[in-house]
Amino acid sequence: MATLTSRCAVVSPTPRSPVKILPFEVGPPPADSIHVEVIQAGICGTDPHLWKGDLELRAPIVLGHEGIGKVASMHPTVITDHAGQPLHEGDIVYWTAVRPCHKCYYCTVLDDECGCPSNGFMHNYDALVRAKEGTWATYTQYATLGPRNSFYRVSPNVPPEAYIALGCALPTVIQATSRLRKGHIEPHSTVVVQGCGAVGLAALMMAKLSGCLKVVVIDQNPVRLAKAKDFGADACINLDEIPDMGERAKRITQVVGERGVDLAIECSGHPSAIREGLALLTRNGTYLLIGTWAGKAEVLFDPFIVVNKALHIQGSTYCAPRDYYRASKVVEQNWQRFPLASCVTHKFRLDETQLGLETVISGAAVKAVIEPNRKDN
Numbered sequence: 001m002a003t004l005t006s007r008c009a010v011v012s013p014t015p016r017s018p019v020k021i022l023p024f025e026v027g028p029p030p031a032d033s034i035h036v037e038v039i040q041a042g043i044c045g046t047d048p049h050l051w052k053g054d055l056e057l058r059a060p061i062v063l064g065h066e067g068i069g070k071v072a073s074m075h076p077t078v079i080t081d082h083a084g085q086p087l088h089e090g091d092i093v094y095w096t097a098v099r100p101c102h103k104c105y106y107c108t109v110l111d112d113e114c115g116c117p118s119n120g121f122m123h124n125y126d127a128l129v130r131a132k133e134g135t136w137a138t139y140t141q142y143a144t145l146g147p148r149n150s151f152y153r154v155s156p157n158v159p160p161e162a163y164i165a166l167g168c169a170l171p172t173v174i175q176a177t178s179r180l181r182k183g184h185i186e187p188h189s190t191v192v193v194q195g196c197g198a199v200g201l202a203a204l205m206m207a208k209l210s211g212c213l214k215v216v217v218i219d220q221n222p223v224r225l226a227k228a229k230d231f232g233a234d235a236c237i238n239l240d241e242i243p244d245m246g247e248r249a250k251r252i253t254q255v256v257g258e259r260g261v262d263l264a265i266e267c268s269g270h271p272s273a274i275r276e277g278l279a280l281l282t283r284n285g286t287y288l289l290i291g292t293w294a295g296k297a298e299v300l301f302d303p304f305i306v307v308n309k310a311l312h313i314q315g316s317t318y319c320a321p322r323d324y325y326r327a328s329k330v331v332e333q334n335w336q337r338f339p340l341a342s343c344v345t346h347k348f349r350l351d352e353t354q355l356g357l358e359t360v361i362s363g364a365a366v367k368a369v370i371e372p373n374r375k376d377n
């Protein structure tokens with residue numbers, strides 16, 4: 001295969017500077033690698049943070065770590081995906097844009113690929129241009145996936161929107177719930193989900209799939225709350241309608257019953273949610289923290305209730321390749337039970353990337369995606 005020219009969306013270290021659409025060249029896929037024509041790249045909540053400068057960048061980077069695409073070409077050493085499923089050109093794949101090394105203490109002993117010192121999804125644009133080996137980032141026409149970017153073949157009969165709808169959020173929630181004491185959300189438990197962006201919707205879906213008794217969702221974005229209702233939330237509480245924490249607790253008790261909340265899942269990313277999450281829990285309850293990923297904060301809470309209610313507090317960072325595989329199977333089995341595809345409310349061309357980021361910041365979208373190879377690009 002001759003050299004391929006692709007375009008990608010690049011964010012510079014200067015906060016809110018215009019997103020640039022820049023070219024790069026890539027040769028044939030290196031050993032154990034494939035080229036993928038990106039169908040959809042999900043705009044994750046992290047991407048606007050990177051553009052706004054909430055997370056410091058040292059160099060221009062190619063954006064995007066959520067992608068679904070079509071295999072365009074393969075090195076002859078690749079005959080299967082990373083789950084051993086046969087792979088051919090034209091197959092649809094879902095991949096992880098993080099790159100654990102699979103040979104360090106965290107990867108091989110602790111089963112914690114997010115602790116891997118070589119991990120990370122940011123690809124320096126200048127290095128990409130120099131190396132001509134392609135990028136694993138997703139806001140690009142062609143991505144190149146090597147042995148460290150696990151890729152999984154998915155069903156061509158499921159709309160790509162259903163896979164990308166919960167992007168990195170569903171694998172993140174799958175890892176987080178696997179870290180609960182029983183390894184999953186317990187059936188017949190009562191659950192509160194704080195925040196219903198993609199992470200919250202994924203938590204809601206996993207709670208419903210677990211057979212939990214009741215699940216209540218809290219947010220203040222009416223578009224997302226309406227989607228949570230469609231996903232089967234037993235109650236959706238709008239913070240603007242019930243601004244008082246005590247009143248919200250009463251409303252939640254009405255729904256879940258006097259015994260209280262067994263599991264609270266923090267998916268809002270707001271430190272202000274922590275006090276309420278702890279207060280809502282019943283004796284032996286668990287607080288699962290997923291959302292407070294980007295940023296720094298200190299929170300006042302009453303440590304006596306943690307002891308007196310024998311609470312369990314569990315954090316979880318992002319996810320591992322195995323969770324992407326599991327997420328692809330959860331979507332394949334449940335995309336018709338849950339309105340996953342309809343979560344994609346906004347689609348943008350590659351050169352509209354900045355508009356896409358601004359739309360996500362505005363709160364208008366449930367899920368926005370970039371379509372880098374759409375005909376009108």
Ligand SMILES: [Zn+2]
Pocket residue numbers: 044045046065167168169
């Ligand atoms: Zn993400």
Ligand SMILES: [Zn+2]
Pocket residue numbers: 100101102103104105106107108116117118
């Ligand atoms: Zn490692």
